[in-house]
Amino acid sequence: MVWTQTKRHVQLTSAHPDIAMSLIQQADLVESLLGMPLPDSVWDKPALMPAPTAYPSPYHQDQRQLSYRQRQLALYCGYRISLTLLHPQAGLDTKGWLGQSLAIHWHTADTLLPSQIRHGIITEVIALGSNSGMAAYRIICEPALSQLRLSSHNRRHHHLSLSELIKDIISPYNINVEIDERLSGADDYHIQHSVQYNQTDLAYLTQYLALFGVTGYYRHDTDRHTLVLLPHDAEALRPDASDIHSTLSQNPPSLADRQDRITAIRPQIVQHIQNSEFYRYDNRLVGLYSGHSSTEQTIESASPSTHKRFIHSHSYLNDDGLDKLATRYQKSKVQLANIGSLTGNIRHLSLPSVHDIEGNPYVTEPISLVSIHHSINNHIPADWLGHAPFDPITLQPNTNQAHDNENIHHISACYLPFPHHYHIPYEEELSRLGQPHPSLTGLMSASIIDTNSSSAVDNDRNHRAHIRYHWQSEDSSDDSSHWIPIASHLVADHMGQTHPLRHGQHVLIDFIGGDITHPIIIGSTHNGQGNDDAQHNRIASDTDFIDATSPVWFINQSHAYPIDGIKTQSIDSSRTGEATKDHAINGYNQLMFDAHPESPQINLYSSSYQSSLTLGHLYQHSDHTRGQARGQGISIETEAAANVQGSTGIHISSQTSGSQSKQHMSHDSHSKLQTADQHQQAYAQLADIHQPVGLEGNASNKQSGNKADSQTPFAEFSQDTNDNRLNESGQWQQPHVLIDSQRHLALLSGQHSQHTSTKSTHSHATGSTHYHSQTQMNQLVAGDIYYYSNKAQTHTAAHGDVTIQAHQSEMRLDSEQVLRIHSRDNIEIIAPDTLTIKAAGSGIELSGGNVTFITPAQVGYKASKV
Structure with missing residues (x-):
């Protein structure tokens, strides 16, 4: 027998010829009541559910990074069908398949429901490739409701019932829908105000169906599928015991009963109901609600039923409205308190349906199915060419493929025990939550x-x-x-x-x-209502009115560039509204960044004693008004005292150096100190060479030989001015003060100026040294004074006397060559006792009124007259 279109378990019907000629190798059908959890077997097949980024983000903030298992709203459109098709021809034009209607159907061998049919619209096509046999294609079919996820809107809704809101959303789409008449109630399902902001239509509809506890299912007819929306407590979801659809068997299998039996059933209780983090509505609903059950079944912490999202709308903001909403929302979540799962090879299951279990002594109450995963395998070998005859009745599993198993039709389902909404006293839980209060977005x-x-x-x-x-x-x-x-x-x-x-x-x-x-x-x-100077409150804070404020800096006609910064305001000035800088009580501090493109500046200012530090271009600045230019560089100003202190040294220099310089910042200054020290040592050696030797002297007449006093303290370390020497371990990291000026250095004092050194004082100039005084110049030394010049010395008193006095010891005038004493008037040499003049062994001695000529030879007199 040749494998034909009618000799298969699951068959398809489509108006497209390529699809109609294809054979179904495998089929996966996932269907659920809207908002209900899915069986775990769904997540074991990654290709069955789409990636989170396959569709546009349902909110303006991107939530697509979360997996569908985390988001529970994965299948809020109702169902999803994945089909693997085999076709004799590879490379078909699959783009034309998108949007085509498709129906699959299979026989169940059940007397009440002999056949099953599902409708869908093809939303995704993947060519899986071809081999020596048939070409394989995978298609995804979804209900018409799925197209709502492809468009988002910004719109508002006012005073609508839930039924009217649903019709407004789905009216542009060709969707068959039946809405329970209770959803039109103005009291229980009223929407006072709602805003859809950058949300897809499906996400917006989903949030309201979940908020009001609305679920739904699909009714499949011969030529169409219809979405039925109804409350969570509708009779169709919790029928009476007399409305049980069928009895499912869990008895041991026999040759006569190999189909339509349960292979495993796992009762389970979730230890909390959805963790209702109801952020944007009624804060009473934040918390955990524990179920009442003695089951010891393992709880899966990563259950796909975690329910968290934002609500962007409001119902009646009163106690009655919030109570009704909270109760309805909580009742909907109570349904999911006890979730069980079962597996089997049952072919006639559909939603919604309630069944008895036969053969399991622990499950005595009926169960209500909430989601089903049909896994159907036609067991067609991929390498089959489509012409070899074989009998499908004796068809055996293909063991060469890992996804094949011994079942042709296998199901996994989630169910709720019956009656499934009385396991938790939710009214008592709500009564303990206190009075409702609205929340805001x-x-x-x-x-x-x-x-x-x-x-x-x-x-x-x-x-x-x-x-x-x-x-x-x-x-x-x-x-x-x-x-x-x-x-x-x-x-x-x-x-x-x-x-x-x-x-x-x-x-x-x-x-x-x-x-x-x-x-x-x-x-x-800022609310833009402040004073014109943009610095203070418009109304004094001592009044009973709310104050207004404006920016402290803004662009205006006096300064057309932005100003950044931070400014504080004193407590007193913020209360009185005083705005002038010179006001005694208007204390404040500021850090201002002037972003003028040609003359930027940074200003650190404190109104205390008008103290400021300005970097860059120095401009006068009063609030947002720019004044006159005052130069460039750095300006430090204060009306009080200024203190600069460095515990390991202070270096002040006008040296020009680039930011990329690798030398230590005081390297050049130390080089100059070393040069000055070398000059001073050279002059000290010359002074020793030119000591007076013509007369007998004593120790007090000779220069002291103490090198420590004659050398600068920098001579101890200026011999090595490398950067390592001047860095952390260098001698300069000591409390020295170094001032280095590349050109002129001026020190001005309005009154007295005092320079004090506890040790030696050294002054060195490579050029001339000038000391000027308008009145007197006094040099007072406790020890000796030495004057040395490498060339001539001149001491002149223009209008006064020149007095050189040795108070106790001798006074000596010593010359290596000629010694001349010249006066334009008279010369007087006065001695109280004896005056002696000697030259080459001869001399004249004046003593006690006597004049004595001392000569080894003759004495002569020369005079123009005697």
């Missing part, structure tokens, strides 16, 4: 208020403040305000950023988890 604006009326800063030790929302009345009582935490960029134990908020600041408020009872200040903003 988005930010609110508020102003900082002063509850003390004594200070503009009313923060507690934990950096919290009091606020008044802008929708609150101005005369509302401050007694209702609470401490609101302030968010900071960095917070830790005894560290972080702290910016106390002033009375009247305009702040933005967010809500933790959407809970309106847990606000947090996340930032502040």
Whole structure:
């Protein structure tokens, strides 16, 4: 017998000729009640479910990075069919297959449901390739509802019932839908206001079906499929015992009963109901709800039933409306408290259906199926050419392929025990949650208020403040305000950023988890209503009104470039509104970055004694107004004292060096100190050479030989001025002060100037040295004074006397050559006792009125007259 179109377990029907001529090698059908968990066998086949990024993101924030198993809404469209087709021809034009309608059907051998049929639209085609036999293609079929995930909208809905909302969403699509009349109720299924913001239509519809506890299933007719939407407690989902569809057998298999039997059943209880993190609606619903059961079945912590998402809409914001919504939502979640699974080779199962179990003494109550995974294998060898005859009745499994098994039709299903919604006293749980209160989506604006009326800063030790929302009345009582935490960029134990908020600041408020009872200040903003000088509140804070603020710096006609920075405001000035810099009580600090493209500057300023540090182009600046240019470079100014202190040295230099210089910053200055030290040592040697030797001297007349006094202290380490010497281990890392000027160095004093050294003082100039004084110049030395010059010396007193006096010891005039004493008037040499003049062994001695001529030879007199 040749394998023909009618000799298969599962068959297909399609209007497209290529599809109609194909043979089904394998089929996987996953179907579930909307929002229900899927069997674990679904996740064992990665190709069966799409990748999370296969469709557009359902929200404006991208949630596609989560796997479908984590998102539970994987199959909210109802079902998904994966077919592997075999065709004699490879390379078919599969692009035309997309959008084609398809139907699969199979015989069940059940008297009540002799055949099954499923409809779908082809949404994905993959050519798997070909070999020596048939070419293989994989197609994915989904219901018409799946096309809602391909478009997103921004729209608002006002005062609609849930039924009207569903019709508005699906009306542009060709979808057959039946909606239970109870969903049109204005009381239980009313939507006061709803916003669809960048959400796909399927995601938007899904959130409301889940919110109101609505589920659904598909009814497949001969030529179409219809979506049936109904509440979670509808009779179709929990029929009476008299409406049991069939009895499933779990008895041991026999030759007469090899089909339609359960091979395994696993009762299970989930230890919590969906962890209802209902962020954006009723904060009472946040928490865990435990089930009541004595089963010891292992709990899977990674269950696909985790339910977390955001709700962007509101129902009636009153106690009655919230109670109804919370109860309905919780009842829907209670259904999933006890989820079991079963496997078997049953062919007639469909949704929704309720069955008895025969042959299992532990499962005595009926079960209600919520999801089914049909795995159908026609056992067609991939290398079959399509012409060899064989009998399909004796067809055996193909052991050469890992995905084949001994079953032609195998199912995995999830079920709920019957009655499945009375296992948890949800009413008692809700009663313990307290009164409902609404939650909010988005930010609110508020102003900082002063509850003390004594200070503009009313923060507690934990950096919290009091606020008044802008929708609150101005005369509302401050007694209702609470401490609101302030968010900071960095917070830790005894560290972080702290910016106390002033009375009247305009702040933005967010809500933790959407809970309106847990606000947090996340930032502040300007409302553009401040003074023209853009520095203070428009209204003084001592009044009972909310203040307005404006930026401290902004672009205007005087400075058409942006200014960045930080400015604080004193407590007093924030209350009084005083805005001028020179005001005694307007204390503040600022760090300003002037972004002028041609003359940028950085200014660090404190109003205390007008102290500032300016880098870059030095301009006068008053708030946002730019004044006159004052130069370039660095300016340090203060009206009080300035102190520069360096424990391991201070180096001040006007040396020009690039940022890429590899030398130590004081390298050049130390080189100059070394040169000066070498010059001074050379002059000291010359002074020793030119000591007076013509007369007898004593020790007090000779220069001291103490080298420690004659050398500079830099001589000890200036012999090695390499960078390593000058770095961490160098001698310069000591409390020295080094001032190096590349050109002129001027020190000016308005009154007295004093230079004091506890040891030696050395002055060195490679050129001339000048000392000027308008009155007197006094040099006072406790020891000796030595004057040495390599050339001539001139001592001149233009209008006074020249007095050189040796008070106790001798005074000597010593010359290596001629010694001349010249006067334009008279010369007087006065001695109280004896005056002796000697030359070459002769001399004249004046003593006691006597004149004595001393000569080894003759004495002569020369005179023009006698």
